[in-house]
Amino acid sequence: MTQKNGPVEKVIPDIVIHRLPVYLRALDLMARQGKRITSSQELGERLGISSAQIRKDLSHFGEFGKQGTGYDVEYLRDQLRRILKVDRVWPMAVVGAGDLGHALANYKGFANRGFQVVAVFDADPAKIGQRIGGLVIESMDVLTERIAELGIRIGIIAVPAEAAQDVANRLIEGGVRAILNYAPITLSVPEGVRVEYIDPVLALQSMTYYLEPNEVETVVGS
The missing domain is CATH 1.10.10.10 (Winged helix-like DNA-binding domain superfamily/Winged helix DNA-binding domain)
Known part of the structure; x- marks a missing residue:
């Protein structure tokens, strides 16, 4: 910085x-x-x-x-x-209306820390139009336009790895300059765009290094 x-x-x-x-x-x-x-x-x-x-x-x-x-x-x-710069409220978009997207859109801890989810997007036609966290799930087809319209600078990616890069590209095209990425993939973004990664599996794998194995080990896949 x-x-x-x-x-x-x-x-x-x-x-x-x-x-x-x-x-x-x-x-x-x-x-x-x-x-x-x-x-x-x-x-x-x-x-x-x-x-x-x-x-x-x-x-x-x-x-x-x-x-x-x-x-x-x-x-x-x-x-x-x-x-x-959290002495103000930053509007955010969540992309992906699965279990994680629902949890993020409904999370009450954002509001008093300077953030508010104002839009949720998904590619599944069956989900579009449903309500989540008080918001109507919108189509990916309008993502870039809506991001620009709402002045959103922060996007949260909660989609499978294979879709994450395309989502990031659309968010950036709309004006997003900060991305919180839950997808297990490293994104390619232009200079000036900040990305933070949250991958629970990586965190778990780093913690297990410090654990002593039990006397009776569980064989993965057994």
């Missing part, structure tokens, strides 16, 4: 940007618990991140606390919302 600071443009490492929502989530919880002041030490203990790393990450964007007094929880929370 490039952070503009007056006439000088400062490049912020992506790994820092990825940690900011983690800090924001912790601060949201603290605010709901009525906590007014925190410190990098307390945040670090909650998140398993060193206090030095937290201070370094935040320093990319300015000074938010005072030595000896810590951080004002609500102020720091609001500043992180501003930095992440």
Whole structure:
């Protein structure tokens, strides 16, 4: 990410940007618990991140606390919302009205975090016209046009791998510049389009490396 600071443009490492929502989530919880002041030490203990790393990450964007007094929880929370641009509501489109698409369209956790699903699309004629999360499922034939019409910048792909690249192309043509991809495939996108991947199988496979096998192992396929 490039952070503009007056006439000088400062490049912020992506790994820092990825940690900011983690800090924001912790601060949201603290605010709901009525906590007014925190410190990098307390945040670090909650998140398993060193206090030095937290201070370094935040320093990319300015000074938010005072030595000896810590951080004002609500102020720091609001500043992180501003930095992440979630101090507003971003309209999103979900492509794929299967089980995952239904879950995403009905998910209540988006609304208070700066996101709202405003359109759902599917290629199955049997699903088009049905309602999901208060929205009418629309045809893929109108996807690009509707994305542009609604000013949607964020798309969520919840389709099989073989259809994902075509969906991404249509989203980008309509004006989408950020894609959350649940399909188990790496997308090819032009410069300026951000893609984040969510693949539960990859996450599970990385976790099983750390597990000790049971004495009685289950043979896959048996």
